[in-house]
Amino acid sequence: MKLYYAPGACSLADHIALCETELPFDTEQVDLRQKRTASGEDFVAINPKGYVPALQLDDGEVLTENIAILSYIADRGDLLEPRNTTGHWRVLEALAYISTEIHKSFKPFFMPGATDADKANAREFLLKRLGYLDEKLEGHEFLVGDTFSVADCYLFVMLYWARAKAELTLPQRLSAYVEALAERPSVVKAMTAEGLR
Numbered sequence: 214m215k216l217y218y219a220p221g222a223c224s225l226a227d228h229i230a231l232c233e234t235e236l237p238f239d240t241e242q243v244d245l246r247q248k249r250t251a252s253g254e255d256f257v258a259i260n261p262k263g264y265v266p267a268l269q270l271d272d273g274e275v276l277t278e279n280i281a282i283l284s285y286i287a288d289r290g291d292l293l294e295p296r297n298t299t300g301h302w303r304v305l306e307a308l309a310y311i312s313t314e315i316h317k318s319f320k321p322f323f324m325p326g327a328t329d330a331d332k333a334n335a336r337e338f339l340l341k342r343l344g345y346l347d348e349k350l351e352g353h354e355f356l357v358g359d360t361f362s363v364a365d366c367y368l369f370v371m372l373y374w375a376r377a378k379a380e381l382t383l384p385q386r387l388s389a390y391v392e393a394l395a396e397r398p399s400v401v402k403a404m405t406a407e408g409l410r
């Protein structure tokens with residue numbers, strides 16, 4: 214398996230998830246402006262969508278989209294979902310919320326033409342959506358169930374962006390949650406490999 218990533222991009226979630234498992238994997242950095250991989254390949258030929266993450270499977274197939282890749286790693290790694298009947302669907306529910314309600318709302322912080330008003334609106338929206346997760350964390354260490362899951366990998370990256378890109382002050386539970394996750398060996402390993410620590 215090979216993960217195509219860009220440092221600090223949403224692909225960090227998949228990188229953390231892979232580090233959490235015993236699965237063998239390689240990584241290759243992508244220059245998202247030039248759409249070239251570190252070894253000089255045309256990234257669009259690998260993923261016609263032109264964005265990371267992309268996970269090349271051992272049979273050569275390329276899987277894209279965070280929800281699909283994180284679900285694949287959870288399934289293969291056999292570690293990253295709570296083991297009860299609804300656990301799988303609760304993780305999927307959390308991944309969908311993070312992807313559609315939170316991840317996409319960061320757009321103004323990555324778009325060169327975004328205005329201060331766009332950013333202010335995005336901050337307000339993000340605080341509302343993150344507030345829901347902050348309440349869910351009351352009395353819990355992880356987002357879904359009692360064990361670390363791929364939803365935590367994805368949320369970690371969103372909270373990292375919330376601080377580093379959107380300059381948001383996180384509510385208290387999310388703040389404690391992201392600080393605890395930042396010390397997790399898989400998170401340290403992936404962030405170090407991406408040159409973020």
Ligand SMILES: N[C@@H](CCC(=O)N[C@@H](CS)C(=O)NCC(=O)O)C(=O)O
Binds near residue numbers: 278280312
């Ligand atoms: N829907 C995709 C979005 C992935 C995405 O937004 N990737 C960003 C980095 S976080 C990217 O590669 N942007 C470069 C581009 O779109 O050219 C997913 O959830 O995997």
